[in-house]
Amino acid sequence: MNVPILEIFSSIQGEGLFIGSRQLFLRFARCNLSCGYCDTSIDDKGASCKAEVIPGSKEFTYLPWPLEVKHIMEFICENYNLSKHHSISITGGEPLVHCLVLKEMLPEIKNIKQKVFLETNGTLYEELKQIIDYVDFVSMDIKLPGVSKIKPCWYEHEKFLEVVLNSKAYLYVKIVVSSSVNLDELKTAFKLIKKKRTDITVVLQPVILKEKTLFPTSKQLLYWQELALDYVNDVRIIPQAHKLLDLL
Numbered sequence: 270m271n272v273p274i275l276e277i278f279s280s281i282q283g284e285g286l287f288i289g290s291r292q293l294f295l296r297f298a299r300c301n302l303s304c305g306y307c308d309t310s311i312d313d314k315g316a317s318c319k320a321e322v323i324p325g326s327k328e329f330t331y332l333p334w335p336l337e338v339k340h341i342m343e344f345i346c347e348n349y350n351l352s353k354h355h356s357i358s359i360t361g362g363e364p365l366v367h368c369l370v371l372k373e374m375l376p377e378i379k380n381i382k383q384k385v386f387l388e389t390n391g392t393l394y395e396e397l398k399q400i401i402d403y404v405d406f407v408s409m410d411i412k413l414p415g416v417s418k419i420k421p422c423w424y425e426h427e428k429f430l431e432v433v434l435n436s437k438a439y440l441y442v443k444i445v446v447s448s449s450v451n452l453d454e455l456k457t458a459f460k461l462i463k464k465k466r467t468d469i470t471v472v473l474q475p476v477i478l479k480e481k482t483l484f485p486t487s488k489q490l491l492y493w494q495e496l497a498l499d500y501v502n503d504v505r506i507i508p509q510a511h512k513l514l515d516l517l
C-alpha cells in the first residue's frame with residue numbers, strides 16, 4: 270500500500286495552540302474539501318515525497334513513490350532526532366482520506382514512543398473512529414462556509430467532535446476567519462462547540478490571502494473573541510507564524 274506523503278520536514282508548528290512547538294511533519298496528499306483559501310499543494314501527480322533532512326535548509330531529497338510504511342519509519346528514524354520533537358504532525362491535505370494507511374502507520378509511530386498530532390478539517394468522522402486510539406492531539410478545523418467557500422459541514426463537524434471527545438486525545442478547535450465572516454455562521458460554530466463542552470479551547474485564525482482586504486480588522490477580531498467567550502471559556506486569536514519566519 271503506497272503511503273501518499275508529499276513532504277517530510279522538521280519545523281515549528283505554525284498555527285494554533287501548539288504554535289512554536291517543534292514537530293516532525295508528514296504531509297499527506299489529497300483532501301475531501303476544496304476551500305477557497307487553500308494554500309497547500311495537495312495533488313499527488315508528482316508521485317514522490319520531498320524530504321528536508323537538514324531543518325530550514327530548503328535542500329530536499331526526493332523519495333520516489335510507492336513508499337511503504339516501513340520505508341517512512343526507517344527514513345524518519347535515520348534522519349531526524351525525534352527526541353527533540355514534541356510530536357509527529359500528521360497533516361495534509363486531509364490525512365483521514367488515507368485512513369487505511371494511518372491504521373498501519375500510527376501504531377508504528379506509537380511503537381517508537383512518539384506522540385501523534387493530527388491536523389484535520391474535522392469532517393471524516395467515520396475514518397477518525399478507526400484511528401483515534403492512536404492519536405494524542407487533535408487540531409480540528411470548523412469551517413465557516415462563507416469564508417471557506419464550501420458547503421456547510423456542521424453535521425460532520427458535530428459527529429467529529431463527538432468521536433474526539435469520547436477519546437483520550439487532547440482537542441482544540443481552529444476557525445479560520447476573514448473580514449467577510451457571516452456572524453450567524455460564527456455563532457453556529459460556537460454553539461456547536463458549546464453543545465458538546467465549554468472547556469474546548471477555540472483558536473480564531475485570521476486568513477492570509479493575497480487580497481489583503483480579506484484580513485480581518487483588529488476591531489472585528491476582538492469583537493469575535495468576546496462573542497466566542499459567551500459560549501466557551503478559552504478563545505485565542507493566533508495568526509500563522511511559520512509564514513512570517515519563512516519556515517516550511
Ligand code: SF4
Nearest residue numbers: 300303304307362390
Ligand atoms: S481542508 Fe485544508 S487542505 Fe483541504 S482544501 Fe481546505 S484548506 Fe486545503
